[in-house]
Amino acid sequence: MVKVLRCHEYGTPDVLRIDDVPSRDPGPGEIRVRLGACAVNFPDILLCAGTYQNKPDFPFSPGMEAAGEIIDSASDVTGFRAGDRVMLWCGPHHNGYAEEVTLPATHAYAAPAAMSDVEAAGFMLVYGTAWHGLVDCGRLQAGETVAIHGASGGVGMAAVQLAKALGATVIASAGSDAKLAIVADQGADHVINYAGEDTRQRLKELTADSGLNVAFDTVGGDPFRASLSAISPEGRILIVGFTSGDHAQAPINIILVKGASLIAVRFGWFSSTYPERTHENHAQLLALYEAGKLKPYVGRTYLLDQAVDALKALQNREVTGKIILTT
């Protein structure tokens, strides 16, 4: 039997229960993986609450990604074998908060030898979203200026590191000076505390000479309105999330006058629609990791049994960077 944390009804993270489920042999094309670490992501809270765009059947485990070692694989699986370390895209039907998981080998990527399970578990979603947003959607160029709102979170921190690696000037916003000190340490050139400063005014000041070419927004609300106010002609505002809960409005006359674009970033849709491009992006991200230009920032780890506490810490904005569960 293996331990899996699952939702049997919608609600706050407290609805998660520890279930013992039988270990499953791999079917055709599948691998069985002993997990060392499982990532916690903001959408996991939404999945538990039943407010995420995907609504898996009960019972489901909200974890989307994990890392570990292959312990068994079907005879038709090529490219992986028992003993290989992998990072996994679990998806809500594949029990991502668990000690062990059996899933299609197509959901696995080889983990670099230098990357621990704790780093590998939380790599794909945040860096994949950052790359898809900044590169595919935002066409960010070296020498451009980018504002990253919600820079202290998992996706935001990955975007700060990636934007620096791509040669951009990075303005990072977050909700506390303590978090911003860490974000600056991760490479941000300028920081804005949107809890204590006038974000619109600060962003205009900081971009008065360079202009604001790209905004990567996970927060919505005031940071979004600030980007709209500061954005340059041909600028790209990337809509990634609304952690503030404020679905800010963008008047079409302002978009026309500014000559800027609003672009929706949908990494989940992109990765299921274009798996080969997603693999290429992932390979580029791993190359940057190997070159020392990306380094996952794990703010806190919890034991798998403490997933409820981990989700509450995420919800209460207690943690900077990634939260990871260890088995």
Ligand SMILES: NC(=O)c1ccc[n+]([C@@H]2O[C@H](COP(=O)([O-])OP(=O)(O)OC[C@H]3O[C@@H](n4cnc5c(N)ncnc54)[C@H](OP(=O)(O)O)[C@@H]3O)[C@@H](O)[C@H]2O)c1
């Ligand atoms: N579009 C896509 O393809 C895609 C992919 C992955 C994730 N997302 C979305 O991106 C957003 C960030 O995800 P994440 O996993 O990086 O989350 P996270 O680690 O929890 O970070 C979110 C950050 O948002 C800030 N925030 C501002 N107001 C908040 C509030 N009222 N409640 C909670 N946080 C608040 C917090 O920073 P401060 O405390 O410093 O304000 C927090 O660090 C989410 O909306 C998620 O659904 C989108």
